[in-house]
Amino acid sequence: MTDKRDEAETDDIPAGMLALDQQLCFAVYSAAHALNRTYKPLLDPYGLTYPQYIVLMTLWEEDGRTVKALGMTLGLDSGTLSPLLKRLEAAGYIHRARDRSDERQVLVTLTGKGHAMKREAVGIRRQIGKATGCSLEALQTLTADLQALTGRLDAGAAQDDAA
Amino acid sequence: MTDKRDEAETDDIPAGMLALDQQLCFAVYSAAHALNRTYKPLLDPYGLTYPQYIVLMTLWEEDGRTVKALGMTLGLDSGTLSPLLKRLEAAGYIHRARDRSDERQVLVTLTGKGHAMKREAVGIRRQIGKATGCSLEALQTLTADLQALTGRLDAGAAQDDAA
DNA sequence: CAAAATTATATTGCGCGCAATATAATTTTG
DNA sequence: CAAAATTATATTGCGCGCAATATAATTTTG
Numbered sequence: 001m002t003d004k005r006d007e008a009e010t011d012d013i014p015a016g017m018l019a020l021d022q023q024l025c026f027a028v029y030s031a032a033h034a035l036n037r038t039y040k041p042l043l044d045p046y047g048l049t050y051p052q053y054i055v056l057m058t059l060w061e062e063d064g065r066t067v068k069a070l071g072m073t074l075g076l077d078s079g080t081l082s083p084l085l086k087r088l089e090a091a092g093y094i095h096r097a098r099d100r101s102d103e104r105q106v107l108v109t110l111t112g113k114g115h116a117m118k119r120e121a122v123g124i125r126r127q128i129g130k131a132t133g134c135s136l137e138a139l140q141t142l143t144a145d146l147q148a149l150t151g152r153l154d155a156g157a158a159q160d161d162a163a
Numbered sequence: 164m165t166d167k168r169d170e171a172e173t174d175d176i177p178a179g180m181l182a183l184d185q186q187l188c189f190a191v192y193s194a195a196h197a198l199n200r201t202y203k204p205l206l207d208p209y210g211l212t213y214p215q216y217i218v219l220m221t222l223w224e225e226d227g228r229t230v231k232a233l234g235m236t237l238g239l240d241s242g243t244l245s246p247l248l249k250r251l252e253a254a255g256y257i258h259r260a261r262d263r264s265d266e267r268q269v270l271v272t273l274t275g276k277g278h279a280m281k282r283e284a285v286g287i288r289r290q291i292g293k294a295t296g297c298s299l300e301a302l303q304t305l306t307a308d309l310q311a312l313t314g315r316l317d318a319g320a321a322q323d324d325a326a
Numbered sequence: 327c328a329a330a331a332t333t334a335t336a337t338t339g340c341g342c343g344c345a346a347t348a349t350a351a352t353t354t355t356g
Numbered sequence: 357c358a359a360a361a362t363t364a365t366a367t368t369g370c371g372c373g374c375a376a377t378a379t380a381a382t383t384t385t386g
Contacts, residue, residue: 022220022288024295024302025198027309029217032195033238033343034316035188040344051372054192057185068334075196078335080373086336087371104334104381125185132187133315139187142308146190149305152296153197196373203374214342231364241365243343249366250341267351267364331384338377347368354361 028146038131042124046117052088053121055081059094059110060118066105093117191309201294205287209280215251216284218244222257222273223281229268256280 039050048056058073059065065073067081074081085108088094093114099105132139202213211219221236222228228236230244237244248271251257256277262268295302 022291024297024306024309025202025291026217026220027306027313028191028194028198029213030238031191031309031313031316034313034320035191036343037320038316039188049371050192054189057189066334067336075193076372077374079337079375082336084372098335102334102382106335128185128188131316131319132312133319134187134312138308142305142312143187143190145301145305145308146187146194149295149297150190150194150197153194153201153294156294156296157197157200199373212341229364230366239342240344242345242367245366247342261365265352265364269365327386329385331382333382334380336377336379339375341374342372344371345369348366350363350365352361352363355359356357 035128038128039124042127046120047091048093048117051080052084052091052093055084055088056093056110056114056117057121059108059114060121064107064109066099066107068105070108201291202287205290209283210254211256211280214243215247215254215256218247218251219256219273219277219280220284222271222277223284227270227272229262229270231268233271251277 036050039053043050043053054074055070058070067078067085071077071081085094085096085106089096092111095109095111096106097109099107134142199213202216206213206216217237218233221233230241230248234240234244248257248259248269252259255274258272258274259269260272262270297305
C-alpha cells in the first residue's frame with residue numbers, strides 16, 4: 001500500500017524464538033483447543049458439543065431466533081449451523097419451524113429440555129470458571145483484549161473484501 | 164470439593180449479559196476463527212491450511228522431528244497429524260521416513276520447497292501483524308495471558324485424569 | 327405484473343481435531 | 357529368551373467450519 005521499502009528487515013528471526021505475532025496466533029489456537037478439552041467432559045453427559053452449547057447459550061439470551069440471526073451472532077453460516085441445528089433438534093433441545101410470514105426463514109426455539117439445560121449450565125459455568133483460575137479482573141481484561149483483536153481482524157477482512 | 168453451600172447464587176444472570184467466563188470462552192473461540200479467516204487468503208496461494216502452516220513453523224525451528232515430537236509441541240495426536248503430514252508431503256513441503264534405529268517412529272523433514280516457504284512467511288507475518296493492529300506490548304501481554312490460561316486449563320485437565 | 331435479482335436455508339466436499347481402535351516395533355517382565 | 361506390556365503411528369468415524377453450489381421464497385426492477 002505505502003511505497004516505503006525500508007521496513008522489510010524483520011527477515012530473520014533468531015532460531016528458537018518465534019516472532020511475536022506468530023506466538024500470538026499459536027497462543028489463541030492453543031487456548032481455543034484447551035477450552036474445548038475443558039468443556040468436553042462437562043458437556044459429554046448431556047450429549048452436547050461446545051458449539052452446540054454456544055448455540056443454546058445464545059438462545060437462552062433470546063429465544064426464537066432465525067438461523068440467520070444466530071449466524072450473525074456467532075459468526076457462522078448455514079453450512080455450519082444447518083446440520084448443527086438438526087442435531088440439536090434430534091437431541092431434543094430445540095425446535096425448528098419455517099416462519100409463517102416468510103417461508104425462507106427458519107425459527108429456532110428452545111424446547112422444555114433446552115430451557116432446563118440452562119439450570120444445568122450453572123454448574124458447568126462454575127467449573128469452567130474454576131479451571132481458568134483467573135481473577136475477575138484478569139478475566140475482564142483478557143476478554144476485552146480478545147474482543148478488540150477479533151474486531152480489528154474482522155474489520156481488516158471486510159476492508160479486503162471491498163478492494 | 165468444599166462443603167460450602169453459600170456460593171451457589173450466581174444462578175441467574177441478567178438477561179442480555181452473559182457471565183464473564185462464558186464471554187471469555189466465546190471471545191477465544193471467535194478470535195481463533197477470526198485469525199483463521201485472516202490467514203486463509205494469505206495461505207491459499209501456497210495451498211496451505213493454517214494448521215499445516217503451524218507444522219511448517221515448528222519444523223523451521225527444528226527440522227527432523229518425529230510425529231510424536233510434533234504432536235507434543237502442538238498438542239495434537241497422530242489422528243490429526245498423520246493425515247495432515249501426508250497432505251504436506253503430497254504438496255511437496257516435507258518428507259516422511261521411518262527412523263532406521265526405531266522403526267516405530269517417523270521422521271519428518273523439510274524439503275527444499277519447505278525451507279523456501281520460510282522466506283515467503285516473512286510477508287505473511289508482516290500482514291498478520293498489521294491485521295492484528297496491536298502494539299508490541301499489547302501483543303506480548305495478550306500472548307502471555309493466553310499462554311498462562313492454556314497452562315492452567317491443561318494442568319486442571321491433567322489433574323482430572325489422575326482422579 | 328412478469329423477469330431478474332436478492333435472500334434464507336440446505337447440501338456437498340474437504341480439512342481439521344479427537345476418541346476409539348488397529349498394527350507393528352520395541353521394551354519390560356518373569 | 358519368550359510372553360506381556362508399552363510405544364509410535366495409522367485408520368475410522370463423527371462433528372465442526374467453510375467454500376461452493378442448489379433450491380425455494382421474496383423483493384426489486386422494468
